Amino acid sequence: xxxxxxxxxxxxxxxxxxxxxxxxxxxxxxxxxxxxxxxxxxxxxxxxxxxxxxxxxxxxxxxxxxxxxxxxxxxxxxxxxxxxxxxxxxxxxxxxxxxxxxxxxxxxxxxxxxxxxxxxxxxxxxxxxxxxxxxxxxxxxxxxxxxxxxxxxxxxxxxxxxxxxxxxxxxxxxxxxxxxxxxxxxxxxxxxxxxxxxxxxxxxxxxxxxxxxxxxxxxxxxxxxxxxxxxxxxxxxxxxxxxxxxxxxxxxxxxxxxxxxxxxxxxxxxxxxxxxxxxxxxxxxxxxxxxxxxxxxxxxxxxxxxxxxxxxxxxxxxxxxxxxxxxxxxxxxxxxxxxxxxxxxxxxxxxxxxxxxxxxxxxxxxxxxxxxxxxxxxxxxxxxxxxxxxxxxxxxxxxxxxxxxxxxxxxxxxxxxxxxxxxxxxxxxxxxxxxxxxxxxxxxxxxxxxx
Amino acid sequence: xxxxxxxxxxxxxxxxxxxxxxxxxxxxxxxxxxxxxxxxxxxxxxxxxxxxxxxxxxxxxxxxxxxxxxxxxxxxxxxxxxxxxxxxxxxxxxxxxxxxxxxxxxxxxxxxxxxxxxxxxxxxxxxxxxxxxxxxxxxxxxxxxxxxxxxxxxxxxxxxxxxxxxxxxxxxxxxxxxxxxxxxxxxxxxxxxxxxxxxxxxxxxxxxxxxxxxxxxxxxxxxxxxxxxxxxxxxxxxxxxxxxxxxxxxxxxxxxxxxxxxxxxxxxxxxxxxxxxxxxxxxxxxxxxxxxxxxxxxxxxxxxxxxxxxxxxxxxxxxxxxxxxxxxxxxxxxxxxxxxxxxxxxxxxxxxxxxxxxxxxxxxxxxxxxxxxxxxxxxxxxxxxxxxxxxxxxxxxx
Numbered sequence: 020x021x022x023x024x025x026x027x028x029x030x031x032x033x034x035x036x037x038x039x040x041x042x043x044x045x046x047x048x049x050x051x052x053x054x055x056x057x058x059x060x061x062x063x064x065x066x067x068x069x070x071x072x073x074x075x076x077x078x079x080x081x082x083x084x085x086x087x088x089x090x091x092x093x094x095x096x097x098x099x100x101x102x103x104x105x106x107x108x109x110x111x112x113x114x115x116x117x118x119x120x121x122x123x124x125x126x127x128x129x130x131x132x133x134x135x136x137x138x139x140x141x142x143x144x145x146x147x148x149x150x151x152x153x154x155x156x157x158x159x160x161x162x163x164x165x166x167x168x169x170x171x172x173x174x175x176x177x178x179x180x181x182x183x184x185x186x187x188x189x190x191x192x193x194x195x196x197x198x199x200x201x202x203x204x205x206x207x208x209x210x211x212x213x214x215x216x217x218x219x220x221x222x223x224x225x226x227x228x229x230x231x232x233x234x235x236x237x238x239x240x241x242x243x244x245x246x247x248x249x250x251x252x253x254x255x256x257x258x259x260x261x262x263x264x265x266x267x268x269x270x271x272x273x274x275x276x277x278x279x280x281x282x283x284x285x286x287x288x289x290x291x292x293x294x295x296x297x298x299x300x301x302x303x304x305x306x307x308x309x310x311x312x313x314x315x316x317x318x319x320x321x322x323x324x325x326x327x328x329x330x331x332x333x334x335x336x337x338x339x340x341x342x343x344x345x346x347x348x349x350x351x352x353x354x355x356x357x358x359x360x361x362x363x364x365x366x367x368x369x370x371x372x373x374x375x376x377x378x379x380x381x382x383x384x385x386x387x388x389x390x391x392x393x394x395x396x397x398x399x400x401x402x403x404x405x406x407x408x409x410x411x412x413x414x415x416x417x418x419x420x421x422x423x424x425x426x427x428x429x430x431x432x433x434x435x436x437x438x439x440x441x442x443x444x445x446x447x448x449x450x451x452x453x454x455x456x457x458x459x460x461x462x463x464x465x466x467x468x469x470x
Numbered sequence: 471x472x473x474x475x476x477x478x479x480x481x482x483x484x485x486x487x488x489x490x491x492x493x494x495x496x497x498x499x500x501x502x503x504x505x506x507x508x509x510x511x512x513x514x515x516x517x518x519x520x521x522x523x524x525x526x527x528x529x530x531x532x533x534x535x536x537x538x539x540x541x542x543x544x545x546x547x548x549x550x551x552x553x554x555x556x557x558x559x560x561x562x563x564x565x566x567x568x569x570x571x572x573x574x575x576x577x578x579x580x581x582x583x584x585x586x587x588x589x590x591x592x593x594x595x596x597x598x599x600x601x602x603x604x605x606x607x608x609x610x611x612x613x614x615x616x617x618x619x620x621x622x623x624x625x626x627x628x629x630x631x632x633x634x635x636x637x638x639x640x641x642x643x644x645x646x647x648x649x650x651x652x653x654x655x656x657x658x659x660x661x662x663x664x665x666x667x668x669x670x671x672x673x674x675x676x677x678x679x680x681x682x683x684x685x686x687x688x689x690x691x692x693x694x695x696x697x698x699x700x701x702x703x704x705x706x707x708x709x710x711x712x713x714x715x716x717x718x719x720x721x722x723x724x725x726x727x728x729x730x731x732x733x734x735x736x737x738x739x740x741x742x743x744x745x746x747x748x749x750x751x752x753x754x755x756x757x758x759x760x761x762x763x764x765x766x767x768x769x770x771x772x773x774x775x776x777x778x779x780x781x782x783x784x785x786x787x788x789x790x791x792x793x794x795x796x797x798x799x800x801x802x803x804x805x806x807x808x809x810x811x812x813x814x815x816x817x818x819x820x821x822x823x824x825x826x827x828x829x830x831x832x833x834x835x836x837x838x839x840x841x842x843x844x845x846x847x848x849x850x851x852x853x854x855x856x857x858x859x860x861x862x863x864x865x866x867x868x
């Protein structure tokens with residue numbers, strides 16, 4: 020045999036040649052560019068046009084933002100780069116930046132806003148820590164209990180009895196949450212379990228186990244209550260609130276109250292009872308079919324007429340009520356969409372198990388529906404954050420209102436473009452971050468449903 | 471078989487809550503009573519407050535003289551006209567601005583949405599960033615940006631810009647000027663001709679499709695349709711002696727005379743509305759096209775359809791089902807969002823009626839109700855159309 024090396028022990032062995040590398044034009048950067056940018060004559064032409072467009076915009080922006088920039092100035096007049104021309108006056112933005120964030124809140128009191136923001140972040144942060152238990156309670160309390168503490172921090176002044184109780188409750192809850200998180204991170208179990216074990220009740224009857232928790236909570240509450248009883252801050256009237264802070268207050272309250280009201284409205288709309296259904300449909304359709312600005316005008320012109328004599332609503336309160344009603348109507352439709360996505364079998368199974376209406380809603384339907392709704396809820400929050408700019412039309416100084424105020428300040432008169440650009444960047448970053456996060460959440464929560 | 475009857479105990483009060491038959495009625499009465507009580511409380515307060523301020527409710531004020539000028543309207547409005555006419559002017563202005571925006575935004579949105587799906591990576595990225603930037607910044611900010619950044623800085627009439635080098639399309643700080651069509655006496659014949667040619671083209675197209683379905687032979691007819699569409703009206707137009715002339719805007723003194731103009735504020739609102747909503751349309755178009763399964767494309771290719779035909783005959787018709795319902799509610803949003811024009815002083819319904827008229831006359835409740843009535847009518851009309859469309863596609867489904 021001529022090719023003896025191919026056989027071993029009488030068997031024919033096939034030895035392939037090593038495969039050639041792919042042609043250089045199909046791999047690496049060049050290959051990628053050939054497929055994605057220069058795939059044919061049309062593609063090449065559009066790529067060139069695209070590059071020119073990007074280049075044109077980038078050069079224009081570079082010239083505006085950097086070449087013509089003036090970084091140091093104390094008035095718009097000093098921002099001139101030639102006797103007839105104004106430069107890009109970043110000095111003005113720098114000068115006003117604190118105002119963009121906090122509005123006309125007194126400088127000495129700004130720490131209160133920062134503190135509330137910090138508390139909120141700390142309160143919400145455990146939701147992202149995998150080892151923390153009872154996340155639903157932590158999250159819900161951040162939305163339901165925290166606003167009282169924040170409201171007092173923002174407003175200040177004397178507390179009436181209701182606010183005194185709620186502020187102490189809110190503070191106690193915050194401290195409890197922080198202790199709970201610390202214990203979770205160290206021992207991998209919640210605060211409640213830990214208290215039961217530490218007090219030696221773990222071996223006792225199940226029915227007795229709740230008592231040490233209740234007693235300790237009450238003690239903590241009263242300690243906090245008397246500690247903060249004399250604590251008081253200077254009153255800052257809502258007229259001085261403004262900037263991004265006000266934007267976040269309005270949209271935050273709006274979305275937090277929209278969810279519960281929206282759920283009730285959506286359930287009402289699907290209800291078997293005609294009176295309830297008609298009322299809910301009328302409310303939802305009315306508020307969804309008119310622009311927000313008309314509702315805001317209604318709030319500022321008609322709410323004062325609605326109230327009994329002697330009760331005075333400030334503009335901010337009217338606006339917040341209007342925004343809540345508006346976003347609740349939209350949220351109701353979001354919730355309805357989520358409810359419709361739950362198959363009838365789930366309702367029937369819940370009924371077959373003998374659950375009552377509220378049990379089947381709360382334990383079976385809502386948890387599934389809320390998961391489906393998360394992207395839409397975040398979407399409506401983004402929408403609301405953008406829509407709160409409308410309050411500047413009726414004279415509140417939200418972020419956009421502050422920016423309009425800059426151009427009317429005698430020192431900085433006519434300074435429009437730079438503050439507007441800054442605001443656009445702030446809104447863009449906030450909204451984009453939220454929408455990307457909701458997409459991430461959607462993927463994460465949907466992991467179980469994907470095949 | 472024993473039928474277990476629920477124990478009836480009509481006299482027992484707890485049966486009202488526990489018995490299913492009465493429970494629903496009980497809750498409904500409770501809800502209705504609560505809502506009615508709140509409404510009565512508010513109405514009572516309102517009447518007391520209005521009486522204290524010496525105001526009377528009623529729509530009589532509508533016939534009173536408005537007394538203020540409106541910066542832009544196609545109607546023949548004068549300050550001596552009534553508030554009712556102001557309402558009408560506002561409605562017309564709102565409808566004009568939202569109508570133009572809807573048409574332009576749909577076209578632009580389709581283009582961007584298709585670009586976004588482009589195989590060319592760079593174009594896809596540019597379109598994606600266009601959508602992200604526009605959707606994630608507030609519309610009001612964009613309107614103000616277009617106004618202050620572009621249309622408020624225009625030169626005075628003497629230094630006007632001639633758009634595209636045409637001396638009949640003029641932009642200056644008073645607005646955008648373009649020629650006004652002046653129709654001659656016999657122009658209606660051309661209009662009738664156009665109508666006839668459209669009907670004829672539709673009929674011809676249907677016949678061609680029917681023929682293709684019967685015989686399987688495809689005859690390119692698009693140029694014949696073009697001839698019908700353009701030829702007939704053009705022939706009538708020429709025969710009747712070209713009864714159409716253009717009134718050009720001409721600089722006279724400090725301003726342009728003649729022609730039609732739109733305010734810089736209106737230009738800003740139009741540009742902002744169109745660009746902002748086009749980003750949403752682009753997303754809908756993209757989502758709609760993506761919702762058609764890839765198997766459809768492959769099936770079409772394996773039948774030997776060209777890519778352009780695949781798109782036109784297979785993908786787009788199926789994508790339309792997913793695109794049209796959100797598109798219609800977007801149109802509704804355009805109508806509602808056109809009310810933001812108030813921020814830069816374009817005289818739309820909210821501006822002239824809900825702000826100026828309300829401040830002057832003080833009839834808050836009546837005016838708010840009238841404005842809301844208008845928007846509700848528009849949106850209920852649009853959603854009625856949407857329901858009809860939804861029923862139609864449901865029927866054509868399997």
